[in-house]
Amino acid sequence: MIYNGKKVENIKIAYIGGGSRGWAWGLMSDLALADDISGEVALYDIDMKAALDNVIIGNKFNDAEGAKSKWSYYATETLEQALDGANFVVISILPGTFDEMESDVHEPEKYGIYQPVGDSTGPGGIIRALRTIPMMQVIADGVKKCCPLAWVINYTNPMTVSIKALYETFPEIRAFGCCHEVFGTQHLLATALGELRGIKVEDRREIKTEVIGVNHFTWITEAKYRDIDLFPVYRELVEKYGETGYYEGKDENWVNNVHRTTQQVKFDLFKRYGLIAAAGDRHLAEFCPGKWYLESPETVDRWGFGLTSVKWRKEGLAARLERSRRRVSGEDKITLSPTGEEGVAQIRALLGLEDLVTNVNIPNVGQISNLPLGAVVETNAVFRDSSLVPVMSGAVPTALKGLIDRIVCCQELVTEAAIKRDLELAYIAFIGDPLVTINHEKARELFNAMVKNTAKYLGEYNI
């Protein structure tokens, strides 16, 4: 890595899960648009073919219209080769395949448990964690060996336990988890300012928020735009749209879009807890007691969001594979557009190019005063020259603490269970999850079935 005036050259980024047909392309685009950093990106993937395709695609980004920097992409055969000497490590893997995810998401439906996403929490998130955590341990060991001072950026879900596993394996690791869910709520606040106050906010980054909680169950405790306190604005929005839901794009029919929501869960939570829940409704619903928003598909419908089926994901994958083929062959032209993610901004800040305050998932060292020390939490942090420091984010209010602490304990337990490869302990976490609203016999039956469906990835466990 070389500092050349205001630019940094020869940066090495290792991308674990480098065959990705989504996040990887986004990062390529954001890197190409940054004019003051350049270097190489080592792609590592257990699907070598996918990584090699992305090498071809990645290198084409250098020639896309508007590209401001050059990055050299190549694939490595081993994880160690990718990590060796890296300055930054990006982790964006699919733990298992969509077949395992199909079980995670849909097996519980047989017991009346519906999960709109199923990758962070709930039965699906817990079983996925059992697969993911051993992978994170391998990566952390690699970082320790090959690039102990590298900054490690994780995008993989389940986020919280992934970060926790990285730190448990290599306590000195400089890892953090990134998630864009808060950004969506900032965007919602910006829209509200426009609709209710006639103030046009160009970039959601101009909305300044303080957050507390855990990933996908994050809560805004303070929101400001210049000298405007946005809580009264949001309260007005909730009063106006609390019953009907709020559609930002009027012409779109949300039922057709598995990701769009009407914010009704978010609004309902605000009415009750007084803080602004800062994730998509699909995620938020999964962290609440199961009967609240997920009792049945009809309940889900009533709250105006959708259940993302794995069938839909598989179809999406097929489309992305086709898109990959076309990008490799040159049938599809590479175009640049900013993703809105903060990964590259975080990299630039850590390089000392521009200070940044944004939300991040790291172990609690006191930034949330009434959640357990060591548990991974989501709050703001300051990114500056080789430095990442969380900001003091205060205490979770009592009513919310009843909801969040339960999640935190469950996540702590799942991590411990996975690291010990102890399924019995994992089961104890499982029955403590708010979505597991079934009796002991059924819970055991479901747990066993889900474990069996993902057994290929649980070889080291005491099955």
Add this chain to the structure above:
Amino acid sequence: MIYNGKKVENIKIAYIGGGSRGWAWGLMSDLALADDISGEVALYDIDMKAALDNVIIGNKFNDAEGAKSKWSYYATETLEQALDGANFVVISILPGTFDEMESDVHEPEKYGIYQPVGDSTGPGGIIRALRTIPMMQVIADGVKKCCPLAWVINYTNPMTVSIKALYETFPEIRAFGCCHEVFGTQHLLATALGELRGIKVEDRREIKTEVIGVNHFTWITEAKYRDIDLFPVYRELVEKYGETGYYEGKDENWVNNVHRTTQQVKFDLFKRYGLIAAAGDRHLAEFCPGKWYLESPETVDRWGFGLTSVKWRKEGLAARLERSRRRVSGEDKITLSPTGEEGVAQIRALLGLEDLVTNVNIPNVGQISNLPLGAVVETNAVFRDSSLVPVMSGAVPTALKGLIDRIVCCQELVTEAAIKRDLELAYIAFIGDPLVTINHEKARELFNAMVKNTAKYLGEYNI
């Protein structure tokens, strides 16, 4: 109050709920059996007739065979008269009548929510709290005015929020809550020592336990008898009887006895959490997620305990009323037998007659390191000359914390709601309770019905 050598005379005890036909007689018996304290007991009850009957009965205790001390009983017309200059205050009231309790316990059954007791937690405990807390505020105000240095012993349920309300109203109050549930588990440990080790323990007080948690959901973290660690003994008991249940009296059929249990809930929790739950199974089940042990009457049956119906309570009351009549008329002779409670032992310790270490409910000042400060918790405490100090009881283990912290937050919220007379806030606590395993619409419907059924006692609320 006069110290006369090793005796204390002229003690004044105020008994709030002095018309009680259960606890009051027990206290009378224990007082009569104490040979180093004497004085007067002022009985106050909103049912003056009941208090006057107890005056007659109480004074007869002085002449019972084996009585070692004299106590003068009288009734007062006002709370203040009872409290005026009292050295000790005993609170043992029924908040409302069994008609209100019938709604507390049985209304939720319409929604599939079964409560074996219904007076501490769950929908029943929460609605009961809304009635009880304003009464506790009145008592605390009276104590502040009439006897600010008196020691206040509460037996009323819901215990936790009652104590919290007393302290919220008069922060300097010297109040604590007593509960015998831990004693039962000490007795079980003593029995296990006999059965599995052939060691005869005469008194459950010889079993020394450390406890953490909240009332009726208390957990033994350490249990010793002389130099014997009782955890391995208990583990053996659980292994032997975990599936079948453990009947201490072999010839009794537990299904006939609403209070007897087979300890299967306790054993199941031990297998999972590694600590010894120290309350009756009927109580323990109410603090766990609703589907675990209370999904249906059949589930309850399978776990070997019973649902205590309010019909049974009403019948019991009729029997006790008859017994009262016979005691007043002299048809029933007064006999003394120790209750096994620690109330009188606590009084003697606070008077400086004998040091005592026992479990108690008071606000957390750090004795449980990872539950919120100020929340009422149950741990051991040292009772000595005018001094009550909790012992350091450590941290709740992660898996259990997920269960307990949720309860604590709920109880904090209920107290706040009741003190503010704010039903909407009470509703937020209500839907956070582990037994409320129903959706929002049904929960609101149930809450409204239960509030209506107890409306007579909620006059000051924003109904």
Add this chain to the structure above:
Amino acid sequence: MIYNGKKVENIKIAYIGGGSRGWAWGLMSDLALADDISGEVALYDIDMKAALDNVIIGNKFNDAEGAKSKWSYYATETLEQALDGANFVVISILPGTFDEMESDVHEPEKYGIYQPVGDSTGPGGIIRALRTIPMMQVIADGVKKCCPLAWVINYTNPMTVSIKALYETFPEIRAFGCCHEVFGTQHLLATALGELRGIKVEDRREIKTEVIGVNHFTWITEAKYRDIDLFPVYRELVEKYGETGYYEGKDENWVNNVHRTTQQVKFDLFKRYGLIAAAGDRHLAEFCPGKWYLESPETVDRWGFGLTSVKWRKEGLAARLERSRRRVSGEDKITLSPTGEEGVAQIRALLGLEDLVTNVNIPNVGQISNLPLGAVVETNAVFRDSSLVPVMSGAVPTALKGLIDRIVCCQELVTEAAIKRDLELAYIAFIGDPLVTINHEKARELFNAMVKNTAKYLGEYNI
């Protein structure tokens, strides 16, 4: 206050101590150089004449070469008039006169206690605090009444107890204390990078530091420049210059300059405690046990710094009065030059014009994990749109905690004493101060003499 595109107009700043001939002119210059803010500055001073002179001078800044914004200056007769509707309040007062300060600094010399500054800690700082705190209470009451949402920036010493007093008086106050001492150490680090690594750093702001401690006894726990850890660089500097001292300006003779130091105290502390003390040596020495660096003028000399006499200050004041006269009369031309302070940068950040991370003095809400909550500490904080949030700054290491906690307790005690107007309590703080290395009789004698010398300002105390 009006947002006009990227500019903010009609800002009202209240300047308490507006007759100042130093800080006020610096702020005027920095304001004139900011191109995106404008408005009015109300100057309030107990010396109305001085404020009126500064009105004339202030308004001339608008016409200085290079001025980018217009500010309207005026004087007010009352504090309330200045505060009324203010968006920002700057406090920069001299509590008492240099006559009182002469006693603060020099009276203790009769007892062998030497203070190089005498305005923050030590006997001088404590007595000055007794004068200052009641003034801060008046200001806080004014803010509460006239501009409760205003941001209050204090420059007055003693800093820590001034901030504490503001918060004790009006807990919702949005106050913080600014100090440039850390900046000097950042400058030193930048210089070291140049000298030892050949890296030219243009602006000390490019050096990113994390700090913990209390004002004037602040410690850098982490220092970075881009990807360079500055601790090894600093260690090298200490090894090279530890014995001889380090003179940044080679041609200047430090003995002639009361403010210049040779950094030997700083270097000595680093060798022992491993963190970089981040204030001038004159300040640092005052927080250490009295015999370490201040046993005698010879000791001070040996450590390469100077004792700032109040005689020198009085002479300086005379020169500044003359300069004021010449500026008012026009004999001296107004020129603009940035002060290097962060006051205007903080104002701009709080207005939402640019995020800023800098060090600040505010009450501890957990940002320093092992100093008392509520005590005023110095750490970094994030300044953004109407928001000021401290960053988590970790724990003070054991060896340093022995030094710092003593100071914190003393400062807490002094504030309590001053608010209660309780000289006996102040005396208890006094004898706990590290510089008070004398016996009880002498300490009492000194305390009484100092109190007497400043009695004019202690009218409300129990003298």
Add this chain to the structure above:
Amino acid sequence: MIYNGKKVENIKIAYIGGGSRGWAWGLMSDLALADDISGEVALYDIDMKAALDNVIIGNKFNDAEGAKSKWSYYATETLEQALDGANFVVISILPGTFDEMESDVHEPEKYGIYQPVGDSTGPGGIIRALRTIPMMQVIADGVKKCCPLAWVINYTNPMTVSIKALYETFPEIRAFGCCHEVFGTQHLLATALGELRGIKVEDRREIKTEVIGVNHFTWITEAKYRDIDLFPVYRELVEKYGETGYYEGKDENWVNNVHRTTQQVKFDLFKRYGLIAAAGDRHLAEFCPGKWYLESPETVDRWGFGLTSVKWRKEGLAARLERSRRRVSGEDKITLSPTGEEGVAQIRALLGLEDLVTNVNIPNVGQISNLPLGAVVETNAVFRDSSLVPVMSGAVPTALKGLIDRIVCCQELVTEAAIKRDLELAYIAFIGDPLVTINHEKARELFNAMVKNTAKYLGEYNI
């Protein structure tokens, strides 16, 4: 160990420092007076001859008039032999000889530093700690190997760092430190009750106190006798005798007795800090800033206590050696009298024979809420069947915290330094001690001299 009805037989006690001619005889006497415990005492001492003499003496205690139990005494050649299978371990060693102690106590006098005891804190306590801690590590290793479940009772000074070293070496050790200094203050309170209230208290154990602090700098926060709050009584005592001092034995001249004090330091501290300092004045003075009570022999005289010279100790030793000879030879008859120590009471409580609440030195797990976790502190604890649990003792008040925290940090640092065998770190602790009121050059000189004088015992250090 065998339980036989209400008695415990075959107890094995290991006595490290078993050649002691003071503490050992006291324990022998107390053991002989306990009628429900019996067994064997293994004496280990580096002076084998002394241990063998004590075997003879110890066995004679069995035949003394009034002896209620039999104990078999024998000496062992190795530490391991003594520890092997022990149920209790008593540590009562002299670390080094009185020659080393002579340097500890008197070398600092050359620099104007006077220490009345010199074995707990101050220069003497720190240097003594450097000798003691490696010995404690050897003992803790032995306990870990030979009797990991044994209860370890330490009487050796410096107490705090000795206990800390035991726990650092073997974290599961069941060790605690006993000190009788609090008992003396309880006795003083009892005497005050008699003198000022005419109440005769037979046993200081009837005075119930809550304590916080560190060993020899312990503070009573609550003192009760039955229903009497003893703080007003003590205040009265202080008012009456604050200036003149209080001599319990009127006819004794305190200047002749190195251990007697007039309580003037204790009274002075009470006037200032509002809590009752609970140790002898000689100890208390050593923990305060050096000039307060120890500026010179004249100051010491003025405060009514004495400096215990090591010459006096050496003479005392000679007398005790002679007494030992006479006891061995039978010239002196063995008589029993209770020592007033609580060692045997603690043993009986841990065996389950009687609950006990008394003060003890163990690591802080939160019993003092604002001192560092892990630091060894002195508070009350509950001793019961195989269980030792501290009671919640609250927070140190701000003014006192400034004094105590400094001590705690110093002790933490000394332990770390000794375990690392790092003299430079020890020096940092040394200059932070409140008695080291000299400049750097002199402090270094003194430290070096003291280290040299004790070098025989610092073989493993980086001298």
